[in-house]
Amino acid sequence: MGLGEIILPALALMLIIEGILPFASPATWREAFSRMIRLRDGQIRFMGLASMLAGLLLLWLAR
Secondary structure (H helix, E strand, C coil): CCCHHHHHHHHHHHHHHHHHHHHHCHHHHHHHHHHHHCCCHHHHHHHHHHHHHHHHHHHHHHC
């Protein structure tokens, strides 16, 4: 199985999931985005780290 056979479907799923909230509820998405803009860099980095670790854990559990 080539890397493209894994990366492209994963990227496609990420884009689908990322698009659900702005499609279903644009006002809620806009409010959430405006709250994120007010966060400090350290808070945003922590959320990114937590997201990456959660993704790694899910990948590990799926194997």
